[in-house]
Amino acid sequence: MTSAATLDADDAYPFAEPFRSPQGSPIRELFKYLGRPGMISFAGGYPSKDLFDRQGFGRALEAAYQADPAACLQYGDTAGVPALRRSLARLMAGRGVRCETDDVIVTTGSQQGFDLLLRTLIAPGDTALIEQPAYSAAxxxxxxxxxxxxxxxxxxxxxxxxxxxxxxxxxxxxxxxxLLYTVPTFANPTGATMPQARREALARLAAERRFVLVEDDPYGELRFSGTPVPPILALAATIPEARDWIVYLGSLSKIVAPGVRIGWALAPAAIARRMIVAKQTSDLCTAPLAQEAVRHYLDSGRLAEHLGTIVDAYRKRCEALLNALRNFVPDEIEFAAPEGGMFVWARLAGGRDASETVKRAIEQNVMYVPGAAFFVRDADASSLRLSFAAPTEAEVFEGVLRLAKALQSR
Known part of the structure; x- marks a missing residue:
């Protein structure tokens, strides 16, 4: 009989090529430290648990179940509950995008939307473009x-x-x-926002060169300064040839709660049809209970009030982080101030290695994500991402003080 030790070997099973030596998320590798008492984390791109609209969503969940328990507990349409798709179409209208209910595909988070798109478009060896630095899960x-x-x-x-x-x-x-993947508004990890002229030029280029432009937009509603810029898909209304080359991915994870696992995709009809087929073999349907609850929540009008609350909180936390960096590590860390979102992109001065420095930071009970996690190749070893969304303002200041100690302990 083959021993258990042998079966633990990587070559014991006939894995598909991509999974023979898979690389896990370098960000999630840090999460084992979150349980440490007193740890302050600038690492995860998590919304603040203290800012969830627990009461509003609880009422929506109760209303959904009371309205139709069977619909909440039964299988649902692969493309999504029609009532939620209507609500999401109205939400998109508020972002300047006109679409019909049938245009919306409800997904289990926007990451699933990207996965479904890759299954329909990308075969091994096909070329795909991605901004660099970029969202590590993409x-x-x-x-x-x-x-x-x-x-x-x-x-x-x-x-x-x-x-x-x-x-x-x-x-x-x-x-x-x-295809080309981008987060054009408050990008993860850099916090950068693409100006309107560039968005229009990128949309035209996608149509001209016939590649699918994937616009991932989980942070667009989290603007706390500057002038709003419409989604690329909204601008494509004036560039008719571009509309057929844009796939938009939306998510409620950052503006309602990640635990509901609700995202959506808008895609040209031929692509959308194939994404739905791919979804049929993936999860059959996104959880109807979550969909019905989200639909009630959106239709209640609570989201607009909730957005005001979280945007104000994130503005204050971002200001706290920027001020702390200026005051406590003015010569050690260079950074760019975002106009929204959840992240500050920074670099350690003097070419110091952020992957080495984070080890000393963890010893001080504070952590961040080294920037190498966001590069396909030729990583900037001195770069790092700091998320201001989860810690309180007091924790932000204390976290930067601890980071300063870590930088001093060479």
């Missing part, structure tokens, strides 16, 4: 799909469209990209 999804990942240059305002055009001009026909 990088991981592309790697597991077997994509040939090419990175796109960014600056303080997101993707450099002129540089992208030159990059595409230089690519051989055999490596023509099928």
């Amino acid at each position: 990088i991981q999804a592309l790697r597991l799909a077997g994509a040939n990942i090419l990175t796109v240059r960014t600056d303080a305002h997101g993707i450099d469209v002129d540089a992208l055009r030159a990059q595409l001009d230089a690519l051989p026909a055999a490596t023509r990209p099928k």
